[in-house]
Amino acid sequence: MDTVARLDALKLRLRRLGDRAALAFALFLVISPAVFVMFWMLSLAFKNEIDNIAYPPVWIPNPPTLANYKQVFERSPFGLYTINSVIVSGSATLIGLVLGVPAAYGIAKGKAMGMGMLIMVARITPGLSYLIPLFTLFRFLRLTGTLVPVAITHLVITIPMIVWVMISFFEDIHPELEEAALVDGCSIWRAFVSVSLPLARPGIAVAAILAFIQSWNNFIFGAVLAGRETRTLPVAVFNSMTYEQLSWGPLAAAALIVTLPTLLLTIFVQRHIVTGLAAGAVKG
Amino acid sequence: MRPLLSKARAPGRAAVLRHGGYSRRQVYLLFLLPALLVIFAVIIFPWLFTIWMSLNDWQIGMQQSFIGFANFQKLATDTRFLETIPRTLFFTVLGVVAPLIFGVFAAEVFHQHFPLRGLLRGIYIMPMMTTPVAIALIFIMMYHPQLGVLNYLLSLIGIPPQLWIYDKNTVIPALVLVETWQWTPLVMLIVLGGLAALPTEPYESALIDGASRWDMFRFITLPLVTPFLMVAVIIRTIDALKSFDIIFVMTQGGPGTASETINIYLYLQAFAFFNIGHASAVVIVFFVIILTLAIILLAARERLRWTQ
Numbered sequence: 001m002d003t004v005a006r007l008d009a010l011k012l013r014l015r016r017l018g019d020r021a022a023l024a025f026a027l028f029l030v031i032s033p034a035v036f037v038m039f040w041m042l043s044l045a046f047k048n049e050i051d052n053i054a055y056p057p058v059w060i061p062n063p064p065t066l067a068n069y070k071q072v073f074e075r076s077p078f079g080l081y082t083i084n085s086v087i088v089s090g091s092a093t094l095i096g097l098v099l100g101v102p103a104a105y106g107i108a109k110g111k112a113m114g115m116g117m118l119i120m121v122a123r124i125t126p127g128l129s130y131l132i133p134l135f136t137l138f139r140f141l142r143l144t145g146t147l148v149p150v151a152i153t154h155l156v157i158t159i160p161m162i163v164w165v166m167i168s169f170f171e172d173i174h175p176e177l178e179e180a181a182l183v184d185g186c187s188i189w190r191a192f193v194s195v196s197l198p199l200a201r202p203g204i205a206v207a208a209i210l211a212f213i214q215s216w217n218n219f220i221f222g223a224v225l226a227g228r229e230t231r232t233l234p235v236a237v238f239n240s241m242t243y244e245q246l247s248w249g250p251l252a253a254a255a256l257i258v259t260l261p262t263l264l265l266t267i268f269v270q271r272h273i274v275t276g277l278a279a280g281a282v283k284g
Numbered sequence: 285m286r287p288l289l290s291k292a293r294a295p296g297r298a299a300v301l302r303h304g305g306y307s308r309r310q311v312y313l314l315f316l317l318p319a320l321l322v323i324f325a326v327i328i329f330p331w332l333f334t335i336w337m338s339l340n341d342w343q344i345g346m347q348q349s350f351i352g353f354a355n356f357q358k359l360a361t362d363t364r365f366l367e368t369i370p371r372t373l374f375f376t377v378l379g380v381v382a383p384l385i386f387g388v389f390a391a392e393v394f395h396q397h398f399p400l401r402g403l404l405r406g407i408y409i410m411p412m413m414t415t416p417v418a419i420a421l422i423f424i425m426m427y428h429p430q431l432g433v434l435n436y437l438l439s440l441i442g443i444p445p446q447l448w449i450y451d452k453n454t455v456i457p458a459l460v461l462v463e464t465w466q467w468t469p470l471v472m473l474i475v476l477g478g479l480a481a482l483p484t485e486p487y488e489s490a491l492i493d494g495a496s497r498w499d500m501f502r503f504i505t506l507p508l509v510t511p512f513l514m515v516a517v518i519i520r521t522i523d524a525l526k527s528f529d530i531i532f533v534m535t536q537g538g539p540g541t542a543s544e545t546i547n548i549y550l551y552l553q554a555f556a557f558f559n560i561g562h563a564s565a566v567v568i569v570f571f572v573i574i575l576t577l578a579i580i581l582l583a584a585r586e587r588l589r590w591t592q
Contacts, residue, residue, distance in 0.1 A: 103319035110312030255418035
């Protein structure tokens with residue numbers, strides 16, 4: 001009797017152990033592609049030229065070198081391109097917030113779902129289809145070669161993203177709070193500014209960061225609209241590819257420079273991004 | 285959408301108040317005005333202008349002339365364009381199915397409880413935040429037929445070296461692999477949201493009945509998360525159809541035209557050959573394809589809702 005019970009307990013523990021081992025293995029499988037590619041990017045970016053094209057590959061940079069970064073900044077004005085990217089994505093995000101947050105509020109409260117549909121259609125339209133007419137227009141207005149057309153075009157990315165995420169946040173705010181303010185004689189604008197806006201602050205942060213990342217990552221708008229002086233970082237990285245060929249270190253370093261800010265922002269708001277994205281995606 | 289109706293049907297005292305002569309709904313719509321103006325300029329104007337351009341023979345630097353539907357007629361016989369359609373659909377099917385399978389698996393894993401789950405999930409979703417151009421560059425180096433790390437890894441398990449993006453037969457799967465690497469986390473997040481909303485009772489009774497883990501997944505989890513899967517399918521389909529950066533950076537449509545999707549063809553027509561009228565016609569056909577697929581999928585989703 002006693003032995004049977006003990007045997008059962010042992011079996012249960014073994015099974016639990018097996019389950020946990022299986023889970024650990026599954027987790028390893030799931031997470032290794034992301035980790036491996038990131039690791040390889042770091043490895044290439046900090047190794048010297050000889051180690052980078054060694055076969056079999058050298059895994060760990062020994063010793064790690066910063067020569068690749070030096071080359072990146074020496075061969076092209078990468079500092080300027082970084083500033084360009086910050087200006088373009090920063091202003092597109094800010095303008096997107098100023099226009100998009102009130103719009104999302106209006107859609108959520110005024111039940112203007114037709115506008116929601118419009119934003120949705122904007123989301124499914126390929127970016128290139130905006131680019132052809134806007135490119136023609138900017139040429140006509142002689143604006144090509146400045147940062148203005150690039151920043152304006154990036155509004156196509158930021159406004160729909162911000163409106164879409166913010167609608168669900170405003171819908172989730174308890175209506176009673178606003179009603180109370182309105183009954184007390186607040187104007188709708190006042191109720192928006194002093195009740196809903198502060199409550200929606202986490203949503204605004206998520207929307208801003210998602211919009212900024214999407215704009216930062218965008219390649220095609222800058223590729224078509226920017227001149228030599230007005231390139232954004234992804235365009236600059238792409239251009240360095242054409243003359244670097246087998247010079248892998250500087251290429252990987254450039255790739256790391258452009259993608260690092262997005263990774264840092266992701267770590268920073270990881271949990272909120274999950275809820276924000278899920279809200280934006282699932283309510284569609 | 286659920287709280288919307290109840291809110292709308294419950295007019296509070298404030299709803300009767302007037303705001304400077306406007307009804308409350310009108311005031312709310314005023315909030316939209318600034319955004320609407322800009323949306324008109326950067327989104328709606330391009331749509332309309334595209335339609336106009338597609339009806340013209342329009343090359344940059346030359347006089348344009350109205351030619352009606354001639355651009356579309358030319359497209360219907362342009363074999364290079366026609367070949368891009370099945371190619372794009374092939375890319376899209378792979379680019380939907382692969383992230384879906386891996387994403388569901390990953391969501392099952394992240395639905396479990398284990399230490400450091402938040403941190404690991406954060407690492408897991410990083411790919412979808414990375415810059416596609418940067419990732420494409422890294423994959424070009426990893427795909428290098430002689431020196432690439434992927435062929436080295438394959439050699440460790442006895443698989444002969446592949447040509448990846450340098451062979452016309454493997455280029456599309458190789459590109460989809462990059463796309464899958466980047467976008468599986470999005471599918472995972474959507475499905476994870478679905479799993480979090482599942483009831484626990486069916487699992488408890490299944491456990492009592494002695495169901496295996498696979499049975500529980502197949503007969504309880506899968507049917508219950510299907511609505512979320514449909515959302516993932518719709519989003520992935522649209523994004524895979526529109527995929528541009530990775531293909532453009534890695535192959536620019538090559539080798540030959542083996543990876544020239546509609547979007548790449550469109551880019552070349554517009555910004556390499558400056559055939560603005562022709563490209564605008566492509567935009568419209570492309571948009572119709574995307575919209576049709578989106579509507580079919582949305583309808584499928586509605587039907588699923590009704591049958592459940």
